[in-house]
Amino acid sequence: MIALVSAPTNLGLRPPQTGAVPGTHKAPEALREAGLHERLARTGARDAGVVLPGRYVDDDATRGPGHVRNERAIVAHSRLLADRLDAVWDAGDAPLVIGGDCSLLVGAGLALSRRGRVGLVHVDGHTDFRHPGNSDECASVAGEDLAAAVGLHWDAIADVDGYRPYFSPDRTAHVGHRDDDEGAEEARRLLGLVVSSADALAEPPARLAQRVQAVVGRGYWLQVDVDVLDPEVMPAVDSPDPGGFPVDGLVALLDRLAPAALGASVTVFDPDLDPEGLYARTVAEVIVRGLGRLGTALGRPA
Template sequence: MKEICIVEFPSNLGLKEPQPGKEPGVKKLPEWLWKHNLHKKINPKNILTLDAPKYTNLKDPETQILNANSLVDYAREQAYLINNLLSQNKFPFILGGDCSILLGSAIALKQKGNYGLFYLDGHTDFMDISLSETGGFGGMAASLVTGKGHQKLTNILNLCPYIKEENLWCVGNREYDEEYENEIRNSDATYFSLKELRKQGISNCVKTFLNQIEDKKLDGFWLHIDVDVLNDSIMPCVDSRTPDGLTYIEFNQLISYLFQSEKLSGLEITILDPDLDSTGQYTQEFVDNISSTFNTFKF
């Protein structure tokens, strides 16, 4: 049994300001989850925290991405920490932060071998900078870690691509815009929109993914969970709300299959903004669900 290590990456570097002069509140997520007993329920062997660089709402002139230099510096530190945990055969249970924390995870995975990425998100985050109105890394995270974009971010430590495009699965998107979806459709990644996931069946989708991990003889896979994959009625405290989404019954079924796999090397949770959940009711329901499913099926 691997030792669980909760790793806190309280970063908001990949998001735009929700309003002028106000930082995104998602950097408060690790502490917020602690207050709602996630740490107690998961019962990790260790808890590690790596503070993020200072947030700005300025685009890097070279890449047109917000906080690009800070993202690179932070990712290198994140990767060093995660690499050490993986080398010790520990299980990183990472709390963001926005989706830009994937950058450090992906670098660490490339340093360790050849890994798959199960990207569970209400958006594909597989977007070219030309389509981004904000310049936020979060909306391009999946494409950037597979090598699509400026080399300042895609080729850190000369490791491009961190995740091979054909080893990426984007699952749960419900942003049904033709131009937006075509980015992922025209790639080598596997794409299951929410509609397609329900049509094909959750168990069929996940089993096909796990079979590919085995058939390709990958070293393992990483699970990215953006809470906006959940139905808007049960998880409205996110930066980009969209109608519909997974129910907790669907969500728990899906992650239970992934948690049972010995190939799961670690996971990360992103985007829940404490500023948008003043009573904590949505956070508590999320904590109860993911901790129960994790404890039942993983360890």
């Protein structure tokens, strides 16, 4: 059974302007309003509650070197989310985490590494591979989450409670970045599989899913950032870039990946950029059609 976990965090994003806060924390309720929870409930899914984050602070003027923005709050939220995921798995269900920004991958990774590492499938319009070893501009975990997940970040983010790396690089697959992504070359050298959006769209979804699963193994975490969609169909994200997936193409890939996943997270939809609720319905459609069979090919989680 799918267990819906709301994780309304915006802690890993840069402020849209000085003194303002990103709108991703509104996404879980916007998606509820768009009918997501009701539609999944008809298939047997349950609501597993909300993991609330700390207050977002624009700390650019006070944050010291070697720290990301909202660092303490991200770590605290990661631990809370990890505990909630543990409870969902203990109940025999598959967690579907509705974010929020993709800093929540730290919490998912922490939960899984406590149980023994599994593979990671990272479906995102960016590699999110910025880290202190390749950039002097590290600050926002939502643009650095994949690097942190495989251990390439400051200890406070990449080694929470001594669990670095949350996912082994050779069992990590990334799909969906654009051809001009700055982290793609390094990611290709270090990760088990890296596929651009252009290459993914040129390949049948079934074959691409097979290639991904050959790298990550059976039972993995599936992280989906909705900016992998083309901005023509999904402009309500902080960094829309042309050349992304159409809705049906993403659904086709996710529907093949979801059954063998231990859980999934969906991130970076910003309702502040969707005042009429049109794109919330698009995200809900992707989740219901693409992730509705989450975990069905697996037995009771360990």
